[in-house]
Amino acid sequence: MNAVAPMHRAGNLPTESGHDARKPACWLRWMARCGYVAEGLVYVLIGGFALVVAFEPGQRPQGSKGALATLGKAPLGEAMLAVLAAGLAAFVLWQGAQALFDPEHRHDRWGVKRIAARLGCLLNAALHAVLVGDAAWHVLSAGGGADHGQTQARWTARIMQLPLGRWAVAVTGIGIVVFGLFQFYRAATGVRDKDLDLSRTRLRIPLVALGVLGCVARGIVFALVGLFLVHAAWRYDATQATGVAGALSTLKAQPYGPWLLGAVASGLIAYGLFQIAKARFRVIHVA
DSSP states (O other), X not given: OXXXXXXXXXXXXXXXTOSOOOHHHHHHHHHHHHHHHHHHHHHHHHHHHHHHHTTSTTOOOOOHHHHHHHHHXXXXXXXXXXXXXXXXXXXXXXXXXXXXXXXXXXXXXXXXXXXXXXXXXXXHHHHHHHHHHHHHHHHHHSOOXXXXXXXXXXXHHHHHTSTTHHHHHHHHHHHHHHHXXXXXXXXXXXXXXXXXXXXXXXXXXXXHHHHHHHHHHHHHHHHHHHHHHXXXXXXXXXXXXXXXXXXXXXXXXXXXXXXHHHHHHHHHHHHHHHHHHHHHHBOOOOO
């Protein structure tokens, strides 16, 4: 699958290498690049821990919260968590700016595809804002650990107690499933590469492969998380809801589960490495 070279818009907008870029544009670029690195590191952590326990009987994979808790227990773990939280906060700001202000000024700014992309950025910002909170909580409280889905079940139970809460959970689950299915679309079409300039690197083929594997793995995980939410709403049972840790545990419980979990965990690591590479090769058109 060929990476698609970025299309530069007509006009005299400042480029990344130009000296007439305004300070807000520079800050947006730095936020984006720091954010991509931080997001990539989270996926590498989740995938790495899942890969370690894939063939360990009795061991359960961890989600983002458990991965951050494990990192916090390492030497200089709190300092690393603080840096990671700052990077994730930058990613939240970048995704939020894309969703609300569309700083890259796409041609079809209010077209159906662009509106869907902006909604996806908004969802990404919300999901990573939760990670910022988790990282900050571990730094400030020096505690916490893997909850294997209890957090999702607790929040789902609270939402279900609200008027129309059951329907809200169902709609959220469907939205996450659609988001997961979109990852398969990204893997199949190369849309994940459309803003990358890989023309001057010998790593183009490996990076494209990382992107494909990563999007497939990410799609599997998000689709499972969404299906669990829909099932929880259908059964009116919040304990059926789970997060990334529960989705990975479900994979491990299947026939040939350790191999299946190992493959998905490797894909998550691939996605993390792809996001880290994106910090270098992503072309950010902000004026």
